[in-house]
Amino acid sequence: MPVCVVVVSNQRAAEGLSQQLKETKLPLTTCITLPPEGDAIDQVELLSPNLTRARRQKAMGRWLMPFGFLAGVTFTQITNLTTFASFGPWGEMLIGGLMGMGSGLMGSYAAAASVNSDNDDGVRILRNRREEGSWLVLLETPNGIEPPWQVVQRSNPQQVVRLNDL
Template structure:
């Protein structure tokens, strides 16, 4: 889904843009307002979220989600690989546990290596949005408001309405 983040000086601009988009009937999948650290959250239409809770702006959330999804298939695969390896080799490392116990321990060790592999694989995949997220984190530290707008696939944000709010910067994150 196409996503863009607007960097704004004040919350009122974000509220005005959100109301304009609703009035225009623009379908938005997700809207998230990120307040600066020392910014006054105040009251308004949009509730500010911490930057660490917005998945598109926090690569560690995406990495954790990726790791959990990879472990769902790597754990059983690792178990079967460990079990098979124990059966086809003539190693007697755990022979004191009997043939079934030895195979079971081999499967558990394979499952553990599958878990380690899921962590390694999830950490090795870079985010496509790294540069954009770094820019946005810098703007957040400069005490600016961030407004994340996510639209359904194939739909663009109406840029005429966006330009009326005069954002300091617009960062387009890659399509997800």
């Protein structure tokens, strides 16, 4: 979906732009006004690297943990190691699977932390503008529909940051 963030200098301009955008006939998926203070920006997934990383980790964990379990069971069976022999053959296989699942969980954290998003540079710019005291208006439109650029330009924004289409 096309996403852009409009940077404006004060609250009046931000709320006015937000109101004008909502009055347009174009369908908007999201139109959020973010003040320069508070933690509102950390609640928006598009502008919070921590939320994006957590979502990515959960998605990767759903795949890596079951495969890790199967790999742990398979490894226990093909190596004939008797590390957990006191638990019996089924218990040993189950513990091997659980250890493989734990490895899959650790792998999901490592993999999620190592991947950078295409939007990282744009998000960093927006967070810097916010720290400087600017207001942000997040605008998201459905696929195939461009944001109302005429309305955005009439608000005399300081900057318009277009995030990659999601």
